[in-house]
Amino acid sequence: MPPVVGYVGTDVPVELLTAAGVTPLRLTGDPARVGGAGEEYLGRGVDPVAVSILNRLLSHDFPVDRVLVSHDCEASLRLFYALRELRRLEPSAGLPEPYLVDVLHLPHRTTTAYNRVRLRELRERLGAWYGPVTDGAVADAVALHDERRRLLAELRPRLTGVEAFAMAAGGPVPPATVHGGAVSPATVHGGRRVFLTGSSHDTPHVYVALEDAGYLVVGEDHSPVLPPGGSTVDDLAERYQYNGPAASWSPIAARAAHTAAAARACGAELVIAYARRNDGGPAWDFPAQRAALAAVGIPAVLVKNQEYGSIAVPVGSAA
Structure with a gap:
């Protein structure tokens, strides 16, 4: 092993x-x-x-x-x-x-x-x-991970938020999982389509709570987005330099534009900005995000000071 x-x-x-x-x-x-x-x-x-x-x-x-x-x-x-x-x-x-x-x-x-x-x-x-x-091992590994990311992006519209989180939680999607039949054909999932922004998540608890309450998490902007590029160590350095925009280092305007574009692309009907206790960044981002989302016709709500793994689900928005 x-x-x-x-x-x-x-x-x-x-x-x-x-x-x-x-x-x-x-x-x-x-x-x-x-x-x-x-x-x-x-x-x-x-x-x-x-x-x-x-x-x-x-x-x-x-x-x-x-x-x-x-x-x-x-x-x-x-x-x-x-x-x-x-x-x-x-x-x-x-x-x-x-x-x-x-x-x-x-x-x-x-x-x-x-x-x-x-x-x-x-x-x-x-x-x-x-x-x-070796250089060859680096190039092969880059190709493997890029393909796994592509597969996850391709499958994402067919999955609930909980399903997508489970597939991505340990890293990119293994091709064997996809081709081995673990992913069923496209399924129609009910629930109000929401996009999740704000604090990142390393467990599915918040996704489960939202989908149990009648939402369907169709997208998020927590995962790093690597730009396309080459397959050397130097190429990776530049790709990770621009793997955003992330809340911890990106300008607020860039975050807002990215969130609005991503939410619109996945057909979200609502954006929920989730802010965990001791994470003040999402509250700074939210006003600009809300304005950018309003320009494309998507409402947004901020849920702040949440305990790790919990969310006070917005009432009356999941119908």
Whole structure:
């Protein structure tokens, strides 16, 4: 069995993990496991997703010896520093070795150059851990992941939000899952068509709550959108530089335009902006998003200060 490497955040180039011959495992939290030691180490003001992931790492829930953590948001960065210090100060805790993937997103050549250096360093580190990562292996891995993303995008209109989340939760859709008959022919799903924006989700709890209440989640803008490009490490650096627009680093106007276009493309009848506790970004984005959506005839509602894995479902909008 190939070794398993955990990762946290949207900026980790899973293609390089595949090229190194390891299995990428996205580390997720558990809404029932917040507070406790994780909150003691990270503080009460951190996104509870990061707190929960740290709790699960402390409990050895994941079969990993190493974790790549991206600098996609403040919570991810604090998780990295906590893991690094805990390994230094409490080696008996047996935590996996963390490695920071520091991809930046400014639209400058200097940013591209910086990202290329960081991803070349990551390639070298993976090579030291698991053996040389060849150019051919990188190209093959990029092609594989691009095809998986294409398959998921192609299947998305045929799926409920819960189904789509389940297929994408651990990474791109494996072609064997598609061709093996696990996906049924196109099905008509009932419910008011909604688009989900705001805080990202690493568990399906909010999707389940919305669809149980009579909504149908037809789209979201949490997943990174990699632009097309080449298949070298340097190409990946530039693709991940522009894998947005994400709430943590994109201008508000760009986020609003992206949300409106994506919601309209999937035929959404309502946009729900979900804001988790300790995540203030969605409330800053929402006024511009609401205005952009109004221009294309789609209403929007903000649901803020929500507990991890829960949502106060908007009443009277699902009929």
